[in-house]
Amino acid sequence: MTPAAGPARYDDEAVRRLLDLDTAFASQREAFRCLGEGLADLGPRVVLAGGGGDAVTFSYTARLRPGTGTVCKLGGVNEENVARGLATVQATVVVLDAHTGAVAATLDGNAITELRTAAATAVAVRHLAPAAEPLQVAIVGCGLQGAAHLRALTHQGGVASVALWDRDPARAEELAAGARVGVPVAPVADVTAGVREADVVVCCTTSTTPLLEIDSIKPGATVVSIGSFAPDRLEVSGEFAARAGRVVVDHLPTALEQAGPVMAAVTDHGLDPSAILELGAVVAHGAEVRTTSGDIVFYNSVGIGVQDAAAALAILDRAATAAPAD
Incomplete structure (x- = not known):
């Protein structure tokens, strides 16, 4: 039996290619439409304080609308990253399958947040x-x-x-x-x-x-x-x-x-x-x-997390459209 493929991974380059300005704009309009219509589920924003060299950690969780997978953005903020040659904020976005709850994709959270x-x-x-x-x-x-x-x-x-x-x-x-x-x-x-x-x-x-x-x-x-x-x-x-x-x-x-x-x-x-x-x-x-x-x-x-959810789902939709048919 062929092992099941693991979750799809979208790095910075892939996120920027798939989430172009028009797609990003449409995704954010949909995020606020769903929020305004009461369709979105938005979990509390969680922040864990850092100190002693440890990063501040944050987590956003949201579902854009019924039938779409839950999306979580997890990351950290550390000003000392500048000396390390890294961005101050580091983040990963995880998309869960709407039905099984399994991880369906991970995406570069820095690029998604910026865009x-x-x-x-x-x-x-x-x-x-x-x-x-x-x-x-x-x-x-x-x-x-x-x-x-x-x-x-x-x-x-x-x-x-x-x-x-x-x-x-x-x-x-x-x-x-x-x-x-x-x-x-x-x-x-x-x-x-x-x-x-x-x-x-x-x-x-x-x-x-x-x-x-x-x-x-x-x-x-x-x-x-x-x-x-x-x-x-x-x-x-x-x-x-x-x-x-x-x-x-x-x-x-x-x-x-x-x-x-x-x-x-x-x-x-x-x-x-x-x-x-x-x-x-x-x-x-x-x-x-x-x-x-x-x-x-x-x-x-x-x-808020629904913005990340809308952007991540827009990326997955574009990737699926661009993928060659089996």
Whole structure:
């Protein structure tokens, strides 16, 4: 008897080939549609603290919708990896067979996280940004995610120009110089001036201190924070979130425990949690985001397992379509 084949393995190269920008965008729209329709199952995000050289460990578990296999992302974060020549975050995504529960595939979690995060922001911008196009975009933070967001946001069109700011001006200059995205991209020396005329501001840092003041934001603009993913991460302040015309999150229960600006807005500035909108409600049901055209919308994304589930399943679907018939 021929032994059964083991789980399929998709490395960084395979993930990037199969999860192109259009596929990634569609997967993240489906993730939030399923979440908004109540079809997705989302387990609690688990984090084990590190210390003494040990990595912080995290685990996300989710099912996109009934009949799809459960997907788990397991990984660690260790700043000492830089000295080792490794990425700070290391992760693996595991897909279980929907019926047997056996491991069906493993995928490179670093690539999935990078691509699905930027694609999810593109989905959020499509649904939350002002209707008028083309949009002036500002990206704050020019590392891995800043570069991924530059590609994702310009790929879907409707962008007039992009301003880039980073604490290290050389990184902004390097990203701008290498950009081949079909619109003008320019580094800016001052973050406040860089965001003042932006219709969309995307923060891609891990800052523990606020980078933006709401009085510097153009009326009607949309501000996205992907780096405020933990209680101590505050790309904007709690006051900023409380003063926004609308706060939107990827998943409310998670945001109330993990999203630093949202937690601070509720605890210290009187933001009513019932006034916070989930992105899934906008994607699935067209929930109203603005009551006036001048409302500033603040979207805080901590990243949730259903995003990984949708991306992983999209990769497997594309791989199956591309595979030669027996």
